[in-house]
Structures are given as structure tokens and as C-alpha cells.
Amino acid sequence: MRSADRPLSPHLQIYRWQLTSVLSILHRAAGVALSAGAILLVWWLVAAASWLGLLMLFGWTVSLFYHLCNGIRHLVWDTGHALDLKSTYLGGWLVVGGTALLTVIAWVAGISSWAS
Amino acid sequence: MRSPLGRAVGLGSAKEGVEHWWLQRITAVALVPLSLWFVIAIIRLVGADADTVGYWVGRPLPAILLVLLLIASFYHAALGLQVVIEDYVHAELTKLGLVITVRLVCFAFAVAGIFAVLSIAVGMSS
Numbered sequence: 001m002r003s004a005d006r007p008l009s010p011h012l013q014i015y016r017w018q019l020t021s022v023l024s025i026l027h028r029a030a031g032v033a034l035s036a037g038a039i040l041l042v043w044w045l046v047a048a049a050s051w052l053g054l055l056m057l058f059g060w061t062v063s064l065f066y067h068l069c070n071g072i073r074h075l076v077w078d079t080g081h082a083l084d085l086k087s088t089y090l091g092g093w094l095v096v097g098g099t100a101l102l103t104v105i106a107w108v109a110g111i112s113s114w115a116s
Numbered sequence: 117m118r119s120p121l122g123r124a125v126g127l128g129s130a131k132e133g134v135e136h137w138w139l140q141r142i143t144a145v146a147l148v149p150l151s152l153w154f155v156i157a158i159i160r161l162v163g164a165d166a167d168t169v170g171y172w173v174g175r176p177l178p179a180i181l182l183v184l185l186l187i188a189s190f191y192h193a194a195l196g197l198q199v200v201i202e203d204y205v206h207a208e209l210t211k212l213g214l215v216i217t218v219r220l221v222c223f224a225f226a227v228a229g230i231f232a233v234l235s236i237a238v239g240m241s242s
Binding site: 028031032034035038039061064068071072074075078106109110111113114115116 | 225
């Protein structure tokens with residue numbers, strides 16, 4: 001039973017960073033952030049808007065849109081589709097672009113709604 | 117929610133993994149329209165006073181959708197956080213304690229949120 005000093009995988013220090021693995025761990029991080037943020041959001045909704053609150057709300061919306069887009073990517077994978085290397089990268093960039101686009105749209109709409 | 121073949125053959129995990137997997141996906145599908153609706157609704161309420169927000173929360177459709185959002189999101193959060201804990205915490209007792217804590221906290225916040233929505237809605241209709 002000599003298993004302790006076997007090489008372990010994934011070797012995070014020497015592994016080359018890839019879009020697929022980065023998005024994978026980000027999906028998990030965003031999910032955890034959303035859970036913690038859902039609790040904070042309740043307080044924020046009660047309290048007046050502050051800069052720290054706005055910054056945290058911005059982070060929460062980025063997490064939300066990322067987790068939403070990548071969650072849809074996961075649901076597609078669950079049907080057995082788009083699992084090849086080319087599709088995972090295409091889907092990955094679509095998720096990155098979609099997250100940025102939705103975040104910008106939401107904040108432009110939010111600020112113009114606040115200004116009017 | 118096990119497949120008929122899985123049940124007949126009796127092989128595979130004896131735990132509730134399939135149920136967990138399905139509920140995670142069902143709540144995910146429900147959360148796609150619910151969270152988009154929520155973001156749009158909140159954007160339209162930015163800058164509104166407390167009375168306006170309260171009036172919006174208490175109307176039938178927003179109240180119903182908010183309760184559904186609270187149930188789906190906190191259920192989804194409890195299931196997802198459980199997987200994260202199970203992946204990283206390997207001490208059996210700590211793992212069990214954390215999973216139970218996450219479930220209780222998610223349940224408590226969902227109930228608190230639903231109570232808030234219902235009390236506003238009932239206060240308006242009476």
C-alpha cells in the first residue's frame with residue numbers, strides 16, 4: 001500500500017491554464033459567491049445604496065450572469081451534446097462574451113433607470 | 117428518480133445521488149427565466165422609494181414569482197454547496213456538520229424571504 005508519494009493529478013502548479021478548467025472552477029466559485037451574496041442582498045435591499053454595496057452588487061451580477069450562462073452550457077452538456085474540444089472552447093468563449101454583454105446591459109439599464 | 121433498469125438490476129449507488137442530480141438540474145432550468153425576470157424587475161425599480169417597492173412585491177404575479185425564485189434559488193444553493201463541501205472536506209464528521217449547517221441556513225433564509233413576501237402581499241390585500 002504505497003500510495004502516499006505517487007504523483008497527484010491535477011498538478012495545479014505545473015498544469016497549463018486552459019479556458020475549460022478556468023471556467024470550470026469559476027463556475028463553482030461564482031456559485032458559492034451567489035449563495036453568500038443572496039444573503040447579503042437581503043441586507044443590501046434594506047439598507048441605502050453605498051459605494052461598497054454597489055461594488056458588491058456589481059460582483060454579484062457578474063457572478064449571476066456568469067453562473068447563468070455557464071449553467072446553460074452545463075445543461076447542454078447534460079444532454080450529451082457539445083462535449084468535443086472545439087465545442088467546449090466555442091461555448092466557453094460564448095459564455096465569457098455573454099457574461100460581459102449581459103452585465104453591461106444590466107448596469108447601463110440600471111443606471112439610466114436610476115437617473116430618470 | 118432512478119432509472120427502471122437501475123432499480124431492476126439493483127446496481128450502482130445506494131445513496132440519493134440521482135435525486136440530487138435531477139433536483140439540481142430542475143431548479144437550474146426554473147432559475148433561468150426566474151433570475152432573468154428578477155434582474156429586469158430590479159433594474160426597473162432602481163431609485164424607487166420603499167412604498168413603491170413594497171407595492172410591487174405585494175402584487176399577485178411578482179409575489180408568486182418571488183416565492184418561486186426564493187424556493188428554487190435556495191434549494192439550488194443548498195444542493196450546489198453540498199457538492200462543494202463533499203469535494204473538499206474529507207473528515208466525515210466535519211463534512212456532515214457543514215452539509216447540515218448549509219441546509220439549515222438555506223432553509224431558514226428561504227422561509228424568512230417567503231414570510232417577508234407573503235406578509236407584504238397579505239397586508240396589501242386585507
